[in-house]
Amino acid sequence: MDTIRGWFITPSMHRAPRYGRGIHALPNPDEKELFDLSSAAFVNGEILNGYEYFLSSLIHHESSFSAPHLSIERLTEEISFSLIQGSARIQGKVTKSSLEAHADIALSDKLHVAIKRHFLERDFQLTYCRFSETNGIIQLSIRLDNATITPQKIFYPLREIALNADFEKEFIAGEFDESSLLETSHLLPISQDQIALRYRFMNQWIQETKQSLIGLLSNDNTGMTSFSYLSLLLQIDYLLLPHKKMAKNISEKINGYFMDDEKLTEDKNADLEQYLSELSVMHIDYFSTQFYDSAYTFSPFEQAMHDEIAAFIDESLSKVRWYKNNRSNYVISVIYRYISLYILYNYGLHPSLRNLLHLHVEIYASDFFQAVGEAPLYDRTTKIFNETLIAQRIRESIEPYTARYKGLNDFSEHINYSDLDHFSQSFYLQLKNLDYTEL
Structure with missing residues (x-):
């Protein structure tokens, strides 16, 4: 992770291309410092501070979108956050003991049985997150125990749920009736x-x-x-x-x-x-x-x-x-x-x-x-x-x-x-x- 972080030091000039399937913004100018502060906070047992530093390190520099791709709310005993990954929105909550996050994918009763079978098969391919049904809603979710948490142990699970939630919603929209999809209000229409x-x-x-x-x-x-x-x-x-x-x-x-x-x-x-x-x-x-x-x-x-x-x-x-x-x-x-x-x-x-x-x-x-x-x-x-x-x-x-x-x-x-x-x-x-x- 140190090597990867070292590649992304934000320049004083230089714009990120708004094309392709990469991130259309530059990394946080204080990414390395915030990542290091997160590591130090976890070592000192300051769990919420560690999470706040880590999540802040993911906020992009000079994003072209008016709405933030990642919002963080710090309370006394917990942190709530919401991040956008293409077609998916991931909602999360952090306490001193755990992180729980989920993405609402679609309404269960509107999904073709082939999609539900597909979700069961996908569970075996995923490392950190799992599909489940809650109150008629198909969700992709993760839970992390904070007993031995580090920034690296947060990064990979969050990245997995974000990428796969986006992938599955795109898959449904491409192959089936997309009216079943949930959490799409953040998508911006093209003129x-x-x-x-x-x-x-x-x-x-x-x-x-x-x-x-x-x-x-x-x-x-x-x-x-x-x-x-x-x-x-x-x-x-x-x-x-x-x-x-x-x-x-x-x-x-x-x-x-x-x-x-x-x-x-x-x-x-x-x-x-x-x-x-x-x-x-x-x-x-x-x-x-x-x-x-x-x-x-x-x-x-x-x-x-x-x-x-x-x-x-x-x-x-x-x-x-x-x-x-x-x-x-x-x-x-x-x-x-x-x-x-x-x-x-x-x-x-x-x-x-x-x-x-x-x-x-x-x-x-x-x-x-x-x-x-x-x-x-x-x-x-x-x-x-x-x-x-x-x-x-x-x-x-x-x-x-x-x-x-x-x-x-x-x-x-x-x-x-x-x-x-x-x-x-x-x-x-x-x-x-x-x-x-x-x-």
Whole structure:
């Protein structure tokens, strides 16, 4: 936990991207200090103080939501708290002897019997929390004994109940009648203008991808096709952030492609193509039901070490070299786009690295970001980069962390702006060599 906490020292400047399935805010600037105070309080037997310090360490910095994602009420003999994780709200109470927390999932009498069977099976997969029925309500709950409590013993159970309560409510909304779901008042609707914009760009990206593959699908170009379809689905997931059935299907298609099975790549590509065709004919009325906005307290990702990220970048760049050597120039820019989107989809990242990869996504989808009001980083018509703003964004991502990581340097002067391919190649080489060694 000390290593993980050390990665999240809040910078004085630098914004958290409001895209993807990570936390759309920066960590608490006093997270480490509050965590250490919690540990010390528990050692001294100050149970309520320890919990208050720990819960306070989870409160995000500069959240974009007006309502808090975590509220804490301290009384003389107990602490009450409420935290939001996507579609779920977790209510908890702490006394000197225990912590009890629960999330209301759904009304029992409105649930299909298959869901109840599913909950019984899920109990065997969970470590700390369990499903139960109380007064006709299906709940996910935990109870912790405070006899030997530590911050670590609180973090993992709370994270488990939050992530799984959100997952189960999304699962029900995607597969069954979501009218049975409880505690949904915190979900924020998306404006119709935003829905229309997302719908337009999704269909634009699908048509552009199909057009780019004309003449390739009949040849031996399965790898090129795979990169094109996967990049598109990853971009839809990251930039549009759908929920419910749409999110579930996209996840299944992406993860299904990477399953180690006997299915041919051509067949996997056909599955991806079929789903993209389904998205292209999806009516906007149904499309609009798949979106809402909500805060998150815990990241759904496990923290990745930078060596793992560097190895993936290195492997992907070797594929770029292979396609260059074989004169398959079309797929090169697609692979460059795929690298950043896949890492953002699949790994828990240091805030600086997440911001840098988002910067790369922004450049490749500059028309989308201009449409949502962001200053464009790249003009697709003139093929000109906003070099000044890109350099500023790189500095803002790096400099706040250089005091802790002495080898972490601003690399904005080493970027090649000749064209998108040269930009990406130089950008990823710099990312690969970032030094997160703590001195």
